Amino acid sequence: MKQGFRKNRRDGMVFGVCAGMADQFGIDVLWTRIAFVALTLLGFGLPLLVYLTVAILAP
Template sequence: MNQGFRKNRRNGMIFGVCAGMADQFGIDVLWTRVGFVALTLLGFGLPLLLYLAVAILAP
């Protein structure tokens, strides 16, 4: 049964949010990190705010 989103602190670099997303979707963590950086550069910082919100709220 799916427990929902969880951060992965063992494979994470800062808070484990990208590693948790990679685990959730079954992809390599490198792709989630590259996607996050690309979205941050294109999104004028909004993805960074979402990242911080998930880092604070997710278990």
């Protein structure tokens, strides 16, 4: 049984949020990082706020 979202500090660069998302969805961490940067540039910083919230709240 899957436990839910967890940060991956082993493969993470800053807080491990993108690496945790990559593990959760079974994709390469590079693609989640590219998507995060693209969404941040297009989303006027909202993805950055979500990233920091997940970094604080996720185990």
